[in-house]
Amino acid sequence: MPLSFVVSFLVVLITACTGSPNPGVSPVQSPNDDRQYRLLTLENQMQVLLISDPQTPKAAASLDVNVGHAENPDDRGGLAHFLEHMLFLGTDKYPDPAEYEKFVTEHGGNRNAYTSFEHTNYFFDIDAAYLPEALDRFAQFFISPRFDEELVDKEKNAVQSEYQMGLKSDSRRGLDVLQEVMNPEHPFSRFSVGSLDTLADTPQASVRDDLLVFYDKYYSANLMRLVVLGAGSLDELESMVAPMFSPVPNKAFEHETIAAPLFTAGELPAMLQIKPQATRRLLQVMFPLDDYRDDYRVKPMSYLGNLVGHEGEGSLLSQLKAEGLAESLSAGSGLGWRGGSLFNVSVTLTEEGVENYDRVVQLLFNYLDMVREAGPKRWLYEEQSRVAELAFRFKERAEPINYVASLASSMHYYAPEDVLQGNYIMSDYQAQMLEDMFSHLEPANALVILDDQSVSTDRVSEHYGAPYSIAQVREAQLAVWQGDAGELPLALPAANEFIVDDVALVSVDKASAGNPKLVLNEPRKRIWFAQDDEYRIPKGAMYVNFRSPEVGQNAEQAAMAALYTSLLRDQVNEYTYPALLAGLNFSFYKHAQGVSLRISGYTDKQFVLLKDILADIAETGFDQQRFDNIRANFVRSLENAVAKRPSSQVFDDLRESLLHGEWGEQALIAALQSTELDTLNAYAASFWASASAEALIYGNYTDAAVDDLAGMLDMVVPSGKPPALSPLQVTKLAEGERALFPVSVEHDDAVLAWYLQGAGNSWQDRAATALTAQIMKSGFFQQLRTEQQLGYIVQAFSWSQLDVPGLVMLIQSPVADSAALAEAMEAYLGRVEGELDEEQYxxxxxxxxxxxxxxxxxxxxxxxxxxxxxxxxxxxFDGREQLAEAVEAMTLADWSAYYRQNFLSLSRSLQVAAPGKWGVLPTGDQQEYPSAAEIKASHNVYIIE
Known part of the structure; x- marks a missing residue:
């Protein structure tokens, strides 16, 4: 249940829904949405949105409470987050703390929650037939939670584990510093995650007492928004939901506007410097503004964010790149609260950018001056409005669990008729409001934050120990920021040529519908084609896989292929960015046997974009400065792997041990450091000389698209017989093998990733392994996380590599060494079969x-x-059917025999362990390997043709 600092820049209209919605109001739906909706208000003033979708395989529900860590008492940091944890651990009607998790998991579902500044959001999904039982358990969270004393004491450790897990996270550390330097009277300054210290019992009150007080005060039905999506009719859903949730108490709590400013008078402009753990070169400029959330039809921050964050020709980022100062830039609204908001600009700097950060700030203010002098532009606003309108018109289905969670949060802020379209509305152009907002984007109203290892600091933040310094900006520095940056090609964005004109649907030929067919089969070009006859939207996917023997053989090839794709993305960014804004997505990335190009979205302008991209590929030539900066950024990202979550680092080592063609950070760094521009250009020429292409065209296309694509591929793919490719390979562990790979992770927590490989890669092996993961995952979490409190990250899951099945158990622990983790995992493995009966199976x-x-x-x-x-x-295209048939055919006796043989007695085992502060590794008769390369070199392989 991660605590998230989640602030949507589109969350608005806090006052519009404080009363009861008109029962005659129905939410405006996308024309592409055939579900049915009903808004209602229960007797206790809880507002509910029901969604009927008879075809849905999964039902889902979310309840969002308009309460978050803003409500934490001053002396109880993390209390709102801790309460979120506790609601999962038993109610009066369902006292077993494992019951909810077990029921949801055994019936095809997932459950989670998050706590943010203003919200706590609980959500789950489940096989549609079991919604009533799951929803009844869920409702009890908000009626009669137990807050069992023993579990309160245990679950504090889970919060502590989550807190410790983030100690090396630069985003968490930066947030800690920001909360420390702002006005302590503002509720955002309160510690959000919590720890054993902040949740400890005191002479004045136990933490359980404070939980009860918090729950009784804030968990009021009138602050709750509930969304339920199910397969039943709206009447059926209402008759189920209303009696379940009407008993939730209404305490009639009403929030007040936050009167305290985020920064007190005279504090700004200020310069905040933070020393990160990783090699992080980040400049942020934050402007406190009015609260514009009521103005969601205007979306003034969205308009401004589009201008400042633009990446096309004439943009601020374009100029920063031209001067070698920055790699990326983003802009938009950040935190919003009842009374104000923040507009944030974030710039990823180069080394030169760090040395000349004043120039970066100066260029930002010169750009803002240009925007202010130009004034609001209705045509630019209407472009954004048109894109948003199209996005809503052709809105596609999301996962039910994500959909309901998003809607439950939105219901607090949008008018009832707008709860579905609120994120997409941009229909009320108000020039004066935009001008008023522009007037606050001045140096005198700015907090400038520089994150870099080189900064001077004189303080350390309380909770995360982040070194920092803060000072008012001196007049001389302020004069630089306000100064004239010189004659520059800064400009407002040009008209976006990629905004779709034609949204007509093509006629579908029955011969071209259904599964793709191979319609072009040449030595160097293969194209698969299918028309969409189900979703019927004016969109499509065009994917091209360029394969070459110049990728995958060694670390040098891997590094150069990845660097080449990064440089190409950078080179085409100025014209692909407007396409992205218009709903036309582009990606270009390295994979195991080559590089892939993907274009998706509206089909109207796809070939215009593709032709430009392929022309750039064909010309192949990069600017030396951009090469140097992108290579340095790539190296820095690899070096920063040490700042990743420890469990993620260990998991990366496991993947490298199994997948041939994967290399670790140090090997890639060495390869990059020896790569020069001439070397890369030669590599690119060699890659394309040996490349062949396989493509898929699927969606709203005529068959003429095949000829168009084939002709364009001739720009980069040569003719003739292609060279042979090396097959993909996966490390093959031996029956009965017990391998250990110790890894070094700079963190106190111990981590163990225990991988058990299937006996083979037949459909039966895949079925048995997937079944084992399904059977294990709930109990593994409940016993090792909730009961034993071994750590916050406790997972068991199926993990296939190129269809070689495997099972992974993963724990990151601040309380136990990796030997103890291995013992706990092994003990759990021994109990799985005995705890399973026929009905459960x-x-x-x-x-x-x-x-x-x-x-x-x-x-x-x-x-x-x-x-x-x-x-x-x-x-x-029958892989799903094959696997489903293999699972369906496996009896309990079949599974038990497979489990005993392959996961207990003669398992194919690889443990990747980070010893943490204890320096202790798993024990036993294991073969220890010093590196992933050694594991791969000493084992047979699965050959994936």
Missing amino acids: LRHRRVLVNEINRPQKNMWERAEFYWQSIAKKRYA
Whole structure:
């Protein structure tokens, strides 16, 4: 249950929904949305949105409480977050703390929650038939939670683990500093995560007493918004939901406007410097502004963010790159509260940018001056409005669990009729409001934050120990920021040529519908084609895989391929960025056997974009400065791997041990440091000389698209017989093998990732391994996390590598060494079979079959399935059916025999362990390996043709 500092820049209209919605009001729906909706207000003033979707395989629900860490008492940092944890651990009606997690998991579901500044959001999904039982358990969170004393004491350790896990996170550390330097009277200054110290009992009150007080005060039905999505009719859903949630008490609590300013008079302008853990070169400029959330039809911050954050020709980022000062830039609204908001500009700097950060700030204010002098532009506003309107018109289905969680939060802020379209409305152009907002974007109203290892600091933040310094900006520095940056090609964005004109749907030929067909098969070019006859939107996916033997053989090739794709993305960014804004997505990235290019979105302008990109590829030539900066940024990102979450670092080491063609950070850094521009240009020429292309065209296309794509591919793909490719390989562990790979992670926590490989890669092996993960995951979490409190990250899951099945158990622990973690995991493995009866097994099997057969909910899921099937040479596109049949055919006796043989007695085991502060590794008769390379060199492999 992660605590998230989640602030949507579109969360607005806090006053519009404080009363009861008109029962006759229905939310405005996208024309592409065929679900049914109903808004209602229960007797206790809880507002509810019901969604009927008879075809949904998953039901989902979310309840959002308009309470977050802003309400933490001054002496109880993290209390709101701790309360979020505790609600999962038993109620009067369902006292077993494992019951909710077990029921949801055994019936195909997931559950989670997050706490932010103003919100605590609880959500789950489940197989649609089991919504009533799950919803009844969920409702009890808000009626009669137990707050069991023993569990209160245990769960404090989970919060402490989550807190410790973030101690090396620069984003958490930066937030800690920001909260420390702002006005202590503002509630945002309160510690959000919590720790054993802040949640300890005191002579005045136990933390349980404070939880009860907090819950009784703030968890009021009138502050709650509930969204329920199910397969039943609206009447059926209402008759189920109303009696379940009407008993939630209404304490009639009303929030007051936060009168305290974020920074007191005279504090700004200020310069805040923070020393990060990682090599992080980040400049942020924050401007406190009015609260514009009521003005969601205007969206003034969205308009401003589009201008400042633009990446096209004439943009601020374009100039920063031209001067070698920055790599990336983002701009938009950050925190919003009842009474104010922040507008943030974030710039990732180069080394030169750090040395000349005053110039970066000066360029920002020169750009803002230009925007202010130009004044609001209705045509620019209407462009954004048109893009937003199209996005809502052709809105596609999201995962039910994500959809309900987002809507429950939005319901606090949008008028009832706008709860579905509030994020997309931008219909009320108000020039005066925009001008008023522009007037606050001045140096005198700025907090400038520089994160870099080189900064001078004189203080340390209380909770995360981040070194920092803060000072008022001196007149001389302020004069530089306000000074004239010289004659510069800064300009407002040009008219966006990629905004779609034609949204007509093409006629579908029955022969071209259904699964893709290979319609072009030449030695160096293969094109698969299918028209969409189900989703019927004016969009499509065009994917091209360029394969070459120049990728995947060594670390040098891997580094150069990744660097080349980064340089190319940078080179085309100025004209692909407007396409992105217009709903036309582009990506270009390295994979195991080559590089892939993807274009997706509205089909109207796709070939215009593709032609420009391929022309740039064909010309191949990069600027020396951009090469130097991007290579340095790439090296820095690899060096910063040490600042990643310890469990993520260990998991990366596990992946490197198994996948041939994967190399660790040090090998890639060495390769990059020896790569020069001439070397890279030679590599690119060699890559394209040996490249072949396989493509998929799927969506709203005519068959003429095949010829168009084939002709354009000739710009980069040569003719003739392609060279042979090396096959993909996965490390093959031996029956009965016990391997140990100790890794070094700079963190006190111990981590163990225990990988158990399936006996083979047949459908039966995949089915048995996936079933094992489904059976294990709930109990593993409940016993090792909730009961034993071994850590915050406690997971068991299925993890296939190129269809070689495997099972992973993963724990990051601040309280136990990796030997103790291995013992706890092994003990759990020994209990799994004995705790499973026939009825439970059949439930798990049904859940897994349902998940495998779950229909793709949108065009992009379907396109990804087709693309992965083509990559795996499953040209019958029947992989899901094959796996589902194998699972369905496996009896409990079959599974038990497989489990005992392959996961207990003769397992194929690899443990990747970070010893943490204890310096202790798992014990036993294990073969220890010093590196991932040594593991791969000493083992046989699965050959993936």
